[in-house]
Amino acid sequence: MRIVVLTKPVPDPASGGERLGPDGRLDRANSPAVVNGNDEYVLEKALKLIEAAGEGEVILLTMAPATAPETMRKALAMGATRGVLVSDPALAGSDTVATARVLAAALSTLSFDLVFAGVDTSDGTAGVVAPGVAALAGLPFLSYAATIEPDAAAQTVRVRRITADGFEVLEAPMPAIISGTQALGEPRYPSLKGIMAARSKEITTLSLADIGIEPSAVGVDGATTKVTDWRAPAPRGATEVVREAPDEAAKRIVTLLAERRII
Amino acid sequence: MAGIWVHGEIARDGSLTKLSTEAATLARSIAADGAREVTGVVIGAEPAAAAEALAEFVPRVLALTEPMTADHAAGMIVAQRLATLVAERQPDVILIGAGPEGRDLAGALSALTGLGVLANATAVRATSDGPVATHSVFGGKLITESALVSGNGIITVRPNSVTAEPAGTAGSVEVVAAAGDLAQPAVPIVERLPAESKAASIDDARIIVAGGRGVGGPEGFGLISDLAAALGGAVGATRAAVDSGWIPYSQQIGQTGKIVKPQLYLAMGISGAIQHKVGMQTASTIVAVNRDPDAPIADFADMIVIGDLVEVGQALLAELRARSG
């Protein structure tokens, strides 16, 4: 079985260094990149499925600047087989429409049984790229997965989709595209052996020409949206520190809640 | 000008979702200059009830019956029907709720129509060049404003960003027919399963009492539930508590859980890690109970009680119960 995992390098949310440059785009120099959190969960699931099947490949597919292999190595160190990076100067400033187009075009150059994506990214939290790729590729789309169970013999996949009031169990023929959540399980830490092995794993770089996309359709030129302004959020007020004994502290909480008409 | 559209999402029981009433209120506010019409669109196996409900918010609602959504994943199907309506009637802007269903719909609709998406708007205002959306990005570290280059496109609206207000006069519902085949593969729903717990949903909760690793175990969540019950709120949790199996993932707040905006967030034994903070920092009032005065949550809570969460929690429970008599 072959699983493609869409992984996006994002500024590390824990770094605190994320900021925009003068052009309103991410200032990557100040934001160390990590693999998007949700993408790590689906990657972990892909690795487990391949391990359980005893055969197959996990292929990372990333659209990002030329520095991306640094981040992709972290995912390769977890155990992914190889990486495919779509990188082209013309892609700078791409929006979600262009991202979905590029990923769908790159997918058409690969053969696979399943494509996994995260439900959203920590930097933009759009949550629209995976359904976009599915629509463009014309593949069954199964979203918000809490479980993923492929049946290799029947060539079908079952997903438990998280809904507002429980789960929908979805079933589709493979190949299919699945967006997944943290409910799939905790991602592993790369082992030392994994980190060593990742150094020599293959990362293939594709240009826009390689996937047949016009430069003018993507990047800043093709963008359908633009950032027009940005500012720091209004700071929260001062923190009231309460060090009294529990009974007194409880009264202080109740007083605050009553003052603010919460109770 | 064809104006502003708002998608009316149908809940499992056939009603209109709260998020759609918020998006509809927002749609009206950006059309307030009167130059644009506001139209609701409801698509599903039984759209009537949700369409009537949406008509309380906007002057005109299109209701399209699509039987397939009864037992197939809805997002892709609704997107195709909506894409056809959009191609025929050319609205300027389409507002869609930024919940799971709305994101699936918006992503597919964007790909099918080529329209751009301003994602997760917390506010939208009208300008002469089209709508400008406000977003909270990088986990709330930055507020950005963005626009649609052509003035046309899709805007997804973050839950709890707007207070829903009916229009005062009810609008009309127009039944429209589905046209054309559904080209995308439909994914059958083979079974529906109930949630793992009966815990109240945190999505729209006015009050959330959340527990973290400091709660210590599943039994510890008993006190958290009691406090939530006494306050009329829902129980939330950190990933640490969810990963430990003390409480289901549906209650998790944060980067890879839910983003909430309650009036009160009572954080019990929660350090306030950035990945948690991003899910709750816009709560109106944040009260933390933590034995560590240097926990990061001390930097953004309105009040932090330094102490043991069981002792303070029990005292608070007694106080709340005494108050309510």
Ligand SMILES: Cc1cc2nc3c(=O)[nH]c(=O)nc-3n(C[C@H](O)[C@H](O)[C@H](O)COP(=O)(O)OP(=O)(O)OC[C@H]3O[C@@H](n4cnc5c(N)ncnc54)[C@H](O)[C@@H]3O)c2cc1C
């Ligand atoms: C990709 C990724 C995504 C993530 N997504 C999320 C997410 O969505 N949501 C989320 O919450 N986290 C998320 N995290 C995890 C996050 O980084 C933190 O590890 C987590 O939020 C910590 O949870 P906690 O505050 O319960 O635990 P801790 O950080 O261990 O804090 C426990 C706190 O309890 C206090 N305490 C202990 N005992 C007591 C007591 N008896 N009385 C009073 N106080 C006590 C301690 O002083 C401490 O401050 C994510 C991490 C990653 C890498």
Ligand SMILES: Nc1ncnc2c1ncn2[C@@H]1O[C@H](COP(=O)(O)O)[C@@H](O)[C@H]1O
């Ligand atoms: N540039 C990218 N490269 C690879 N995958 C991506 C990219 N952008 C988005 N994705 C995938 O789409 C998911 C949702 O992204 P988004 O819609 O941007 O929130 C991510 O979790 C990834 O799996």
